[in-house]
Each structure stands twice: as C-alpha cells, then as structure tokens.
Amino acid sequence: MTDTPPDRLSSNPKSPFYDQALLERGVGIRFKGVEKNNVDEYCVSEGWVRLTIGNTLDRKGNPMTMKLQGTVEPYFRDTAEPKEA
Template sequence: MRRESALDSRDSDSRAPHEHRSPRPPLPDRLAVDPRSPHHVAAVLQHDIGIRLNGNERKDVEEYCVSEGWVKVAVGKKVDRHGNPLLIKLKGAVEAFYK
C-alpha cells in the first residue's frame, strides 16, 4: 500500500490566496493611521493601500484627504511631548488605491 504525500492530498477546490480574503471596503475620502483619530477605519487598513501625491507614490503617509488635496507625513524622527511623530502637511493631487 502506497502512502499519500502532502502534495497528493490537496483539496480539489483549492483557490488562489487572494480569493480567500474578505471583500475590500471602498476607500474613504479621508483616512488616518492613528487609531485615536476619528478618521481611522480599521477595516480599510487591514488591506495594503497605496497613496500617490502629484503622481509619485509615497510610503510614509500617516493621513490623507483626497477632496482637500493633502497628505500628512512624519518629519524625520521628531516627536511631540506625548511621543507622537510630528507631521507636516503636503499639498497636491492625492490618489488613494489598493495594491
């Protein structure tokens, strides 16, 4: 009698990994990474999000607003008296998208 290997015992309904994910919620007009912010949406942040400012993708965005055309990014390693990063507002054409 032959022993089945792990490769032989696959499920017949195997799916690609992206098909097991929950459906993506629509991206809000304004989103913040900080959980204390009223614009923090945990369901959206569970997915990988990209932000373009003036056509260039930014990876250091803490908060954005598409309709007002700005993003907030951390200023180096500077922190305020509460230990939160200091943020600077950059203005331009903002585009949010799922990666």
C-alpha cells in the same frame, strides 16, 4: 468592501477617520504622481496629505508630521482576486 478607498483616512487610532480593516487591506498613496510610504493621513476632496518626518516625536510622543497640498490618489495595494488556499 468597496474597491474605492475612502475620501479621508488616518493611521492614527485616536482619529475619527481611522479604519483598521482598510489599513490591514493596504492603502497606497500617490501624491503629485509620486508613491509615498510615510503618509499618516490624507484627504482627497481637500487635496492634502500629512507625512511623518523621520522618527522625530512631539512632546506628547506622537510622530511629527507635515501637511502638504496637492493631488492625492489613494488605491488599494491588494488585488480583488480571491486567494488560493
């Protein structure tokens, strides 16, 4: 794996930008310089994040989201150091 997060990633399994391996590794997002924990999807090149809004669901049972524009900085939460057994 590379040490650079992808340009676009989604946590929704129905999305074409969903990647289970990257999500298990742990991707953190800084949006406008602030750490966000409720990011559903992001795109660095287009400069937006989609944030979930509380526990509210839409009529199809998906979480309600809000799309915000701004600077997006993804990073991997884990370190690249090998873990000791």
